[in-house]
Amino acid sequence: MFGSIRIFMIGIMATAVIGGGVYVMKLRSDNAILKANAIKMESAITEQQELITKQKEDFQEILAANKKMNQLVSVLKKDLEDLDKRFNKKNRDVGKLAIAKTKSIERITNGASALATRCIEIASGSPLTEKEKNATKKSEINSECPSIANPNYIPY
Amino acid sequence: MLILTTFLTNCSGVKTLEIFKTEVEREKLNLDKPTPLELENLRWIIITSNNAEEVFKKLEEQGIDPVLWGLTDKDFELLAKNFARIRNQLKITNDLLDQYKEYYETETDKKDK
Numbered sequence: 223m224f225g226s227i228r229i230f231m232i233g234i235m236a237t238a239v240i241g242g243g244v245y246v247m248k249l250r251s252d253n254a255i256l257k258a259n260a261i262k263m264e265s266a267i268t269e270q271q272e273l274i275t276k277q278k279e280d281f282q283e284i285l286a287a288n289k290k291m292n293q294l295v296s297v298l299k300k301d302l303e304d305l306d307k308r309f310n311k312k313n314r315d316v317g318k319l320a321i322a323k324t325k326s327i328e329r330i331t332n333g334a335s336a337l338a339t340r341c342i343e344i345a346s347g348s349p350l351t352e353k354e355k356n357a358t359k360k361s362e363i364n365s366e367c368p369s370i371a372n373p374n375y376i377p378y
Numbered sequence: 379m380l381i382l383t384t385f386l387t388n389c390s391g392v393k394t395l396e397i398f399k400t401e402v403e404r405e406k407l408n409l410d411k412p413t414p415l416e417l418e419n420l421r422w423i424i425i426t427s428n429n430a431e432e433v434f435k436k437l438e439e440q441g442i443d444p445v446l447w448g449l450t451d452k453d454f455e456l457l458a459k460n461f462a463r464i465r466n467q468l469k470i471t472n473d474l475l476d477q478y479k480e481y482y483e484t485e486t487d488k489k490d491k
Contacts, residue, residue, distance in 0.1 A: 250385065256469075272432065283481060286483070287477045287480075287481060290473075290477065291470070291473065291474065291477065293407065294469070294470060295470065295472055298466040298469060298470070301458070301462065301466070302406060302466065304462065305459060305462050306459070307457060309455045309458070315451075316451045316454070316455065317451030317452075319451070320424050320451065321426045324424050324426055324429055327424055328423065328424040330421060331422045331424065332421060332422050335390050335419070335422055336419045337422065337429075337466070338458070338461060338462070339418075339419055341418045341462075341465050342415060342417060342464075342465050343415050343416065343417055343460070344469075344473060345465045345466070345468040345469035346412070346414045346415040346468055347411060347412065347414040347472050348414035349414075350413065353424070360450075365439075366399075367462075367465065368390075370469055375403070
């Protein structure tokens with residue numbers, strides 16, 4: 223009788239010890255998983271932050287590109303308005319002027335035509351010459367398209 | 379028999395097939411920009427009712443056929459403005475292309491070119 227109870231008690235104790243061991247092992251395993259998860263989370267957060275920073279940089283770049291293009295469109299528009307003024311300023315009639323001062327208008331036309339030709343070359347990607355880059359005076363600029371030919375010229 | 383079976387089965391059994399997927403970035407287009415234009419200068423001659431004879435005479439003296447393509451002062455103005463508009467559009471398109479290249483091509487790509 224006592225023998226059976228003893229065996230039964232030993233069985234319970236052994237089960238408890240094994241169960242405890244298994245439980246501890248599970249805890250260790252969970253702990254290791256949690257640690258790995260924490261490292262992954264930290265890495266993911268860092269990656270996300272890098273992504274957000276990159277997105278912000280991209281956004282700034284897009285804004286800058288838009289601003290640059292808008293500025294270009296507006297200066298080119300001004301060049302076109304200036305051309306219109308050259309023809310029609312103060313009710314100027316180029317035809318009558320050409321009859322009265324044929325030679326000088328011919329010279330002016332040819333000069334302007336050469337400048338306008340250079341403007342097209344620049345617009346197509348031709349690099350600016352040093353003279354064009356350094357022009358700051360009205361007498362030095364390409365009057366047909368100063369906005370693209372003379373970056374250092376400030377109209378006065 | 380046992381040795382033969384071992385050789386035939388190579389001891390290890392069937393291995394799990396592993397397929398790797400690696401993201402390959404799309405090849406960069408990196409086209410060269412068009413060569414900038416190099417244009418010829420042209421000569422404008424103004425003819426009025428007063429100088430027409432003189433102009434044609436000079437052309438003949440210079441060995442040039444005495445024929446001219448004419449524009450009125452108004453049409454000349456329109457031609458000048460049309461060219462200015464074409465020039466502006468060319469500049470905008472060219473700069474737009476630069477902006478796209480700058481945004482989408484990395485520093486390395488630019489150096490490679």
